Amino acid sequence: MKSSDTTPLHRALYRILRPMTRLLLRNGIPFAEFSELVRRAYVEAALEDFADNRKKPTDSRAAVMTGLTRKEVRKQREILAGEHDGNPGARHENRASRVVSGWVHDCAFQTGEGAPAELPFDGPLSFSELVKRYSGDMTPRAVLEELMRVGVVATEASGKLALRQRAYVPAGDSEEMLQIFGEDVSDLIATIDHNLVGSEADGQPLFQRTLVYDNIPPEVMGRWRRYAAQQSQAMLEQLDTWLGPYDRDIAGHGDNKATGEAVRTGVGIFYFEDPVQPDGSGEHT
Secondary structure, eight states, X not given: OXXXXXXXXXXXXXXXXXXXXXXXXXXXXXXXXXXXXXXXXXXXXIIIITOOTTSXXXXXXXXXXXXXXXXXXXXXXXXXXXHHHHSTTOOOOOHHHHHXXXXXXXXGGBOTTSSBOOBXXXXXXXXHHHHHHHSTTOOHHHHHHHHHHTTSXXXXXXXXXXXXXXXXXXXXXXXXXXXXXXXXHHHHHHHHHIIIIIHHHHSOOOOXXXXXXSOOOGGGHHHHHHHHHXXXXXXXXXXXXXXXXXXXXXXXXXXXXXXXXXXOXXXXXXXXXXXXXXXXXXXXX
């Protein structure tokens, strides 16, 4: 791809697609399957994000906006309708993560000092009760095995269960990790889109910052990775301490009864490193 032949948006999209393509190929997603998903996303955006509130969105208008045929728009719209009907109002938070959050913030499962308490597996105010409260129909044993597998929970000499980490992060290309990938990338792009065009309406951009250096010696990297991870985790835990108690799933078990429509919000941090290319791009283009 020659930079001189493309717009800034094209170059930005290509940088996004390169690592995404690696993930797709590693998981056996061919181009035809990816292009089908792109068509669906185009149709959904045209029908919902660019809808005129005074008029019902039409296949013809969506076809004009997307460049697809009306037949293709109708096909994708029907698929989307089936997906939404089969999963109305679904919440996509990982259940193991909800259990950890409840353990951290729900005073019923804390010590007198406000720290996550050591819990028995069964009985009143136990791990099983915690799972029932925050993980729906998942069995306590299944949740415990997963949290122990990733090192979030450990068994103490007393036989009680202790929370070792305040965050649940699955490993590998698991279903949970791929779900996190979709949410994180989607949230980042939505923030960038808001800051490019959305902030014109209310004059309030969303926080978006990145720290980048491109001439760091390799012998520093080991210490830098550890320091960046420690500081990032500490900041996220500080933010979680402030915001977590307002979560309705947690506040609803106490005296705070929130009203009004729910809002999804958060702050994302990610670490990156790659070799600097001879042309200074950091990516092969």
